[in-house]
Amino acid sequence: MTxxxxxxxxxxxxxxxxxxxxKGAALxxxxxxxxxxxxxxxxxxxxxxxxxxQTNVGVELDNLLSREPGEAPDAGAPDxxxxxxxxxxxxxxxxxxxxxxxxxxxxxxxxxLGGGAVAVxxxxxxxxxxxxxxxxxxDTYLNVLGEDDVVQSVVxxxxxxxxxxxxxxxRRQGIDPHEVTIAVVVQKMVLAAMAGVMFTANPVTGExxxxxxxxxxxxxxxxxxxxxxxxxxxxxxxxxxxxxxxGGREVVISAAAGGGTRExxxxxxARPGLVAEQLAELTRLGQEAQQHFGRPQDIEWAVAGGxxxxxQSRPITALPPQPPSLNAVQRRVGPFFIEMFQxxxxxxxVSGWMSRGILAMLQGMAGSVGVVFPSVxxxxxxxxxxxxxxxxxxxxxxxxxxxAPVFLLRxxxxxxxxxxxxxxxxxxxxxxxxxxxxxxxxxxxxxxxxAFLEECFATMRGITDLRISYLxxxxxxxxxxxxxxxxxGKARLAPALIxxxxxxxxxxxxxxxxxxxxxxxxxxxxxxxxxxDPRQLVDLVEKDPERRAFREAFKAFQLExxxxxxxxxxxxxSPTWSDAPEVVxxxxxxxxxxxxxxxxxxxxxxxELKGHPALRFEPVRRRVLAAVEAVRAGMxxxxxxxxxxxxxxxxxxxxxxxxxxxxxxxxxxxxPDDIYHLxxxxxESITDADDGGALPPSLRDxxxxxxxxxxxxxxxxxxxxxLDPALLFDRDHHGRGHRVSGALVSGTPASRGQASGIxxxxxxxxxxxxxxxxxxxVCPYTNPAWTPxxxxxxAVVVDAGGLGSHAAIVAREYGIPAVMGTxxxxxxxxxxxxxxxxxxxxxxLPAASSASA
Numbered sequence: 124m125t126x127x128x129x130x131x132x133x134x135x136x137x138x139x140x141x142x143x144x145x146k147g148a149a150l151x152x153x154x155x156x157x158x159x160x161x162x163x164x165x166x167x168x169x170x171x172x173x174x175x176x177q178t179n180v181g182v183e184l185d186n187l188l189s190r191e192p193g194e195a196p197d198a199g200a201p202d203x204x205x206x207x208x209x210x211x212x213x214x215x216x217x218x219x220x221x222x223x224x225x226x227x228x229x230x231x232x233x234x235x236l237g238g239g240a241v242a243v244x245x246x247x248x249x250x251x252x253x254x255x256x257x258x259x260x261x262d263t264y265l266n267v268l269g270e271d272d273v274v275q276s277v278v279x280x281x282x283x284x285x286x287x288x289x290x291x292x293x294r295r296q297g298i299d300p301h302e303v304t305i306a307v308v309v310q311k312m313v314l315a316a317m318a319g320v321m322f323t324a325n326p327v328t329g330e331x332x333x334x335x336x337x338x339x340x341x342x343x344x345x346x347x348x349x350x351x352x353x354x355x356x357x358x359x360x361x362x363x364x365x366x367x368x369x370g371g372r373e374v375v376i377s378a379a380a381g382g383g384t385r386e387x388x389x390x391x392x393a394r395p396g397l398v399a400e401q402l403a404e405l406t407r408l409g410q411e412a413q414q415h416f417g418r419p420q421d422i423e424w425a426v427a428g429g430x431x432x433x434x435q436s437r438p439i440t441a442l443p444p445q446p447p448s449l450n451a452v453q454r455r456v457g458p459f460f461i462e463m464f465q466x467x468x469x470x471x472x473v474s475g476w477m478s479r480g481i482l483a484m485l486q487g488m489a490g491s492v493g494v495v496f497p498s499v500x501x502x503x504x505x506x507x508x509x510x511x512x513x514x515x516x517x518x519x520x521x522x523x524x525x526x527a528p529v530f531l532l533r534x535x536x537x538x539x540x541x542x543x544x545x546x547x548x549x550x551x552x553x554x555x556x557x558x559x560x561x562x563x564x565x566x567x568x569x570x571x572x573x574a575f576l577e578e579c580f581a582t583m584r585g586i587t588d589l590r591i592s593y594l595x596x597x598x599x600x601x602x603x604x605x606x607x608x609x610x611x612g613k614a615r616l617a618p619a620l621i622x623x624x625x626x627x628x629x630x631x632x633x634x635x636x637x638x639x640x641x642x643x644x645x646x647x648x649x650x651x652x653x654x655x656d657p658r659q660l661v662d663l664v665e666k667d668p669e670r671r672a673f674r675e676a677f678k679a680f681q682l683e684x685x686x687x688x689x690x691x692x693x694x695x696x697s698p699t700w701s702d703a704p705e706v707v708x709x710x711x712x713x714x715x716x717x718x719x720x721x722x723x724x725x726x727x728x729x730x731e732l733k734g735h736p737a738l739r740f741e742p743v744r745r746r747v748l749a750a751v752e753a754v755r756a757g758m759x760x761x762x763x764x765x766x767x768x769x770x771x772x773x774x775x776x777x778x779x780x781x782x783x784x785x786x787x788x789x790x791x792x793x794x795p796d797d798i799y800h801l802x803x804x805x806x807e808s809i810t811d812a813d814d815g816g817a818l819p820p821s822l823r824d825x826x827x828x829x830x831x832x833x834x835x836x837x838x839x840x841x842x843x844x845x846l847d848p849a850l851l852f853d854r855d856h857h858g859r860g861h862r863v864s865g866a867l868v869s870g871t872p873a874s875r876g877q878a879s880g881i882x883x884x885x886x887x888x889x890x891x892x893x894x895x896x897x898x899x900x901v902c903p904y905t906n907p908a909w910t911p912x913x914x915x916x917x918a919v920v921v922d923a924g925g926l927g928s929h930a931a932i933v934a935r936e937y938g939i940p941a942v943m944g945t946x947x948x949x950x951x952x953x954x955x956x957x958x959x960x961x962x963x964x965x966x967x968l969p970a971a972s973s974a975s976a
Contacts, residue, residue: 127167127169128166128167128169128170128173128225128228129164129165129166129167129170129228129229129231129232130164130165130167130232131162131163131164131165132147132150132151132154132160132162132163132164132165132308132310133151133154133155134151134165135147135148135151135152135165136148136151136152136155137149137152137416139151140248141168141248141304142167142168142169142306143165143167143168143246143306143308144168144245144246144247144248144304144305144306145246145247145248145437146244146245146246146308146435146437147165147246147306147308148246149416149435149436149437150163150308150310150435150436151165152415152416153412153415153433153436156411156415158408158411158412158433159408159430159431159432159433160310160432160433160434161242161310161311161312161313161432161434162236162310162311163236163241163308163309163310163311164232164233164235164236164308164309165246165306165307165308165309166228166229166232166277166306166307166308166309167306168248168304168305168306170225170228170229170306170307171281171304171305171306171307172304173222173225174219174221174222174225174278174281177222177225178219178220178222179215179219180215180216180219183215184212184215187211187212188300188301209285209286209287209289209290210287212282212285213282213283213285213286216278216279216281216282216285217278217282219278221274221277221278226274229273229274229277230270230273230274232309233270233273233309236309236311237311239268239311239312240266240267240268240311240312240378240382241266241267241273241309241310241311241312242263242264242265242266242267242308242309242310242311242312242313243263243264243267243273243276243277243280243307243308243309244263244264244280244307244308244309244310244435245261245262245263245280245283245284245305245307245308246261246305246306246307246308247261247284247289247303247304247305247306248303248304248305248306261280261283261284261286261289261305262279262280262283262286263280263344264276264279264280265312265342265344265378265383265384266312266378266379266382266383266384267312267382267383268381268382269382272382273309277307277309280305280307281305281307284303284304284305310434312378313425313427313432313434314377314378314427315341315342315343315425315426315427315432316340316341316426316427317338317339317340317341317396317397317401317425317426318338318339318341318342318343318346318423318424318425318426318434319336319337319338319339319343319346319353319354319423319424320336320337320343320346320347320421320422320423320424321334321335321336321337321405321406321409321421321422321424322334322335322336322419322420322421322422322439323409323410323412323413323419323420323422323439324413324419324439324442325357326421326439326441326442326931327443327872327873327874327875328443328446329442329443329444329445329446329843330445330446331419331445332359332360333357333358333359333360333365334357334358334359334360334362334405334406334409334410335355335356335357335358336354336355336356336358336397336402336405337353337354337355337356338353338354338356338370338396338397339351339353339354339370339372339375339389339396340372340375340389340396341375341376341377341389342376342377342378342384342425343423343424343425343434344376344384345374345375345376347423348904349904349905349921349923349931349943350373350374350376350904350923351370351371351372351373351374351389351923352370352371352373352870352871352922352923352943352944352946353370353944354367354368354369354370354395354396354397355367355368355370355871355944356395356397356402358402358406360406360410361403361406362399362402362403362404362405362406362407364399364402367395368871369391369392369395370391370392370396371389371391371923371944371946372389372390372391372392373388373389373923374386374387374388374389375387375388375389397426401426401431404431405424405431408422408424408431408433409422412433412436416436416438418438418439419438419439419442420436420437420438420439421436421437421438421439421440422435422436422437423435423436440839441839441840441841441842441843441874441938443843443847443875444504444506444511444512444843446847446850447512447514447846447850449515449850449851450517452515452517453514453515453516453517454515454850454851456515456516457515457846457850457851458851460502460513460515460516460846461513461845461846461848461851463691463692463693464513464691464693464845464846465690465691466690466691466694466697467509467510467837467840467845468503468510468693468694468696469694469696469799469800469837470505470508470509470510470799470800470801470802470833471695471696471779471798471799471800471801471802471803471806472693472694472695472696472799473499473503473505473510473802474802474803474804475576475580475695475775475803476580476693476694476695476772476775477499477693478499478803479577479580479583479803480580480583480768480771481692481693481768482496482499482502482693483580483583483584483587484583484584484586484587484590484768487584487587487588487591488587488590488591488594489518491530491591492523492524492527492530492531493520493521493522493523493524493525493526493527494518494519494520494521494524494527495518495519495520495521496516496518497514497516497517497518497519501514501516502514502516503845506836507832507833507836508802508829508832508833508836509833509836509837509840510845511840511845512845512846513845513846514846515846530595531595531598532595532599534591534592534593534595534596535595535596535598535599537592538592538593538595538596539593539596539753539756540593540594540596540597540753540756540757540759540760541752541753541756541760543589543593543760543764546589546592546593548585548588548589549585549589549767551585552582552585552586552589552767553767553770555578555582555585556582556770556771556774559575559578559579559582559771559774560773560774562575562774564777564778564781565781568811569782569785569809569810569811569818570810570811572778572781572782573782573806573807575774575778576775576778576779576803576806579771579774579775579778580771580775582771583768583771586764586767586768586771589764590764593760593764594757594760594761596753596756596757596760597754597757597758597760597761600750600753600754600757601754601757603750603753604617604620604621604747604750604751604753604754605617607746607747607750608620608732611732611735611737611747613731613732613735616728616731616732620728620729620732620751620754620755621754621755621758624755624756624758624759624762625755625759626758626759626762626763626766627684627762627763627766627767628762628766631683631684631687634680634683634684635680635707635710635711637676638673638676638677638680638711639652639711639715641672641673641676642673642711642715643715645670645672645673648663648670648673649715651663652708652711652712652715653712653715657705657706657708657709657712658705660705660708660712661704661705661708664677664704664708665704677704677707677708680707681700681701681704681707684700685699685700685701685773686699686700686701686769686770686772686773687699687700687766687769688769688772689702689703689706692765692768692769695772695775695776695779696796696799698776699769699772699773699776701773702776729751732747732751733748779795779798779799780795780796782798782806783795783796783797783798785818786798786818786822786826788818789817789818789819789820789822789823790820790823790827791818791822791823791826791827791830792827792830797830797834800829800830800833800834800837801826801829801830805826805829809822838938840938841938842874842875842876842938842939842940843875843938844875844876847963849963863961863964863966863968865968865969866966866967866968867951867952867958867966867967867968867969868920868942868945868946868947868948868951868952868966868967869942869945869965869966869967870920870921870942870943870944870945870946870948870965870966871942871943871944871965872942872961872962872963872964872965873931873934873941873942873943873962873965874919874931874934874938874939874940874941874962875940875962875963876918876938876939876940876962876963877940877959877960877961877962877963878899878917878918878939878940878959878960878962879899879917879957879958879959879960879970880897880898880899880917880918880957880958881895881897881898881899881954881955881956881957882898882899882901882952882953882954882955882956882957882958883895883898883899883900883901883954884901884902884949884952884953884954885900885901885902886902886903886949894915894916895915896915897915897916897917898915898916898917899916899917899918899919899920899952899958899960900913900916900918900919900920901919901920901921901948901949901952902919902920902921902922902948902949903921903922903923903949904921904922904923905919905921913934913939916939917939917940917960918939918940918941918942918960918962919934919939919940919941919942919960920941920942920945920948920952920960920967921941921942921943921944921945921948922944922945922946922947922948922949923943923944923946931943934962939962940960940961940962940963941962942960942961942962942965942966942967945967948967952967957969957970957971958970
C-alpha cells in the first residue's frame with residue numbers, strides 16, 4: 124500500500140480501497156490489467172485526512188458528528204435524520220483554504236497529466252462495495268479546466284462526502300460516519316460521442332447469460348442521472364442483440380468550450396447509436412472485467428474518436444440470483460414452498476430451527492420410506508452467508524423406496540390418527556415443552572443456554588417421530604373414501620367432506636370470535652376496535668383498567684394459542700402471536716362488526732352423501748361414514764401436529780433473546796435480534812471468558828464485521844423474491860417488451876416487485892414534502908437528491924431513466940418496485956389515483972382503493 128498523497132492510477136489496485144476508495148481501486152486494477160481507461164491520478168484519502176488535520180475542518184467536523192440525537196434534525200427531514208446537518212459540514216469545507224503543500228502536490232500531478240480538461244470524481248472508501256453501490260451519493264465534476272478549478276473541484280468532492288443524501292444512505296447501510304474517508308480520481312476528459320452503462324448480468328432478472336447496455340449520445344451523465352430514456356440493448360454474452368428498445372434522447376450533455384457542460388435537446392434516431400462491432404467490444408470488455416473481479420459488474424463506458432473507454436467498474440448491487448431451470452416435480456411442489464418462504468430466512472433460521480427442526484422432520488419422514496430429501500444447502504443456496512434463492516426440492520428415491528408400500532401399510536394399521544394424542548410420546552413431548560418453558564435461562568452460562576437450544580430441537584423430534592408413525596394412517600382412508608365416492612358418483616364432494624375436521628386451528632378461530640363478541644358487548648371497546656389500529660389496541664387492552672374482562676380473556680387466549688407463528692413455521696426469527704399481540708388484535712378487529720355469513724359446505728356435502736340411495740343399506744352407510752371420519756381424523760392429525768410442533772418455537776426464541784442480550788453487552792451486535800445474522804454453529808463455538816460468565820472481548824472483532832456484512836447483504840436482496848412465481852406459472856419473468864392489456868403507462872422494469880397505493884406526482888425538490896409514506900412516487904426524472912424519498916415511497920414511476928440511472932440502482936437496493944422511462948407517467952397519472960405498480964413487467968395498472976377493495 125502506497126503512502127503517496129497523489130499518484131497515477133496504475134500505482135493502486137484492489138487492496139488499496141482504504142487509500143483510494145472503491146472507484147479508485149477498481150480503476151487502478153483495470154489499468155494494471157490493460158483495460159482502455161483514460162489516464163489519470165488519484166488524490167488519496169491521506170490527502171483528505173491531511174486537509175482535515177491542517178485546517179479547522181477536522182475539529183469542527185468531529186464536533187458536529189458528536190452532536191446528541193436530540194440536537195439533530197427530525198427523522199423526516201431531508202437529511203434522513205442522520206443526526207448532523209450536512210449543510211453545516213459542507214460549509215466548513217467551502218470556507219477552508221487548501222494548505223499550500225497539498226495544493227502543490229495536486230497541481231504537480233495535474234501538470235504531469237498534461238493539464239487540459241479533466242473529470243474529477245469522488246471515490247469514497249465505502250462505495251462500490253457488494254451491497255452498497257453508493258450510486259451518485261458523492262459528486263463528480265466534468266470538463267474541469269485550469270489549476271484553480273481542479274483544486275476547487277477536489278475540495279467540492281471531499282465536501283460531497285457530507286451531502287444529506289450520502290449521510291442518509293450511509294446510515295441505512297449501517298456505516299459509521301467517523302470511519303468513512305474519501306479519495307478523488309482525476310482523469311483526462313473523454314469527449315464522448317456515445318456513452319452509458321453496461322451490466323454484465325441482467326440486473327432485473329438475474330440472468331447471467333445476458334448483458335444489458337443503456338446508451339445515449341454525448342456524456343454518460345445523461346444516462347446515469349436518469350435524465351433520458353436511453354437506448355436499451357439486451358445482448359448475449361458474445362454481444363449479439365437479443366432485444367433493442369429505442370431511446371428518447373430527451374437531452375444530450377456535452378463538454379462546454381470554457382469548462383463544465385452544456386445541454387441541448389436531442390432528436391430521436393431511427394437507427395441504434397451503437398453498431399454491432401461496438402456492442403461486441405463492449406461485451407468483451409464487460410466479460411473480461413467480470414472475470415477479473417469475480418462477480419458481475421456495473422460498468423460506465425464512453426466512445427470517443429472510435430475508441431471504447433471504461434470509466435468505472437463496480438459490482439452490481441441487488442442482483443437477483445440466476446433464475447433456476449425447474450423440472451415438472453419442482454413446478455408441482457414449488458407453490459407449497461413459496462408459501463412457507465415469503466420472507467428470507469436469516470442464517471440462524473437456516474442453521475438452527477430449520478436444519479435441526481422443520482427440515483429434519485421432512486428429511487426424517489422422507490427417509491422412513493427410503494427417499495432422500497435435499498439438504499438445506501440445496502434447498503436454500505447462500506451467498507456471503509445469506510440465503511439468496513429457494514430451489515424447490517426433488518426428493519430422490521432409493522432401493523428402499525420399493526418397499527415403501529409395505530412400510531406405509533404396516534404403520535397405517537398400527538397407528539390410527541384418531542388416537543394419536545393417547546400415544547405416550549405425545550405426553551412426553553408436552554412434558555418436555557413444559558419443562559423448557561419453566562427453565563430460567565438468565566442463570567445459565569453461555570454453553571448451557573446453547574445446550575438448552577439443543578434440547579428444544581430434540582423435543583421437536585418427538586413430533587417428527589409421531590408424524591412418521593401416524594401420517595401413513597391418512598393414506599389408506601384417503602384412497603378408500605375417494606374410491607367410494609367415485610363408485611357412488613359423488614367424487615366432487617371429497618374436498619368439502621375432508622375439510623370438516625375439527626382441529627386446534629378451528630378452535631382458535633372460534634376463540635377469536637368469542638373475543639370479538641366480548642369486545643362487542645362493551646360499546647366503547649367495540650368502537651375502538653372499529654376505529655383504532657391494532658398497535659393502538661394493544662395499549663388500550665393492556666393499560667386501560669376498564670378493559671379487565673377482555674384483558675383476562677385475551678391473556679387466556681395467548682396462553683393457549685400464543686405459540687403460533689405469525690409468518691411461517693420455518694422461521695424462528697418471526698414473532699409468535701404472544702410476541703406480536705397486535706397481530707391477534709388485528710384478527711379480532713377483522714372479526715368485529717357485521718359478519719359475513721358463509722355456507723356450511725361440509726354439512727351440505729355430508730347431507731347429500733347420506734341421502735344417496737346406496738347409504739340406505741346400513742353396512743354400506745356405516746363403512747362410508749367411517750371412512751369419512753377416518754380421513755377427517757387424519758387431516759386433523761396433520762394440522763394439529765403442526766400446531767403442537769410450534770410449541771418448540773417460544774423457548775427457542777427466548778434462548779436466542781438471552782444470547783442476543785449477552786452479545787449486545789459484549790458489543791458484538793446492537794440489538795438482541797441481530798443474533799439472527801449469526802449461524803448456530805457460530806453460537807456453539809463461543810465460550811464464556813471467566814467464571815463470571817462474561818464473554819471475551821475478542822468476540823467483537825471476530826463476529827461484528829460478519830454480522831454487519833450479512834445485514835448489508837440482506838438489505839441488498841430486499842425486494843428480490845426467493846423464487847420468482849413466473850418460473851412456476853406461464854408468465855414471462857424477463858419482462859422484456861412486455862405490455863399488459865389495460866396498463867395505464869408502460870416502461871422499463873427497473874426494480875422487481877409489486878406495490879399498490881395512492882399516486883403522488885412530485886415534479887421537483889420544492890414538492891418533496893408532499894409525499895406521504897406508502898404513496899407511489901411519480902416524477903419526471905430523478906437524481907441522487909431524490910433518493911431519500913425512496914425510504915417513504917411504496918414504488919417509483921419515472922418519465923425518463925433506465926436501468927443504469929441512480930434511481931433504478933437505489934430502488935433495487937431499497938427493494939421497492941420501479942418503472943423507468945414511461946415517457947408520460949406524470950401527465951397520465953394524477954394525485955390521489957389508486958394504482959398497482961408492477962416492477963416485474965414494467966407497467967402501472969389501475970387498482971381499487973383500500974377503502975373499496
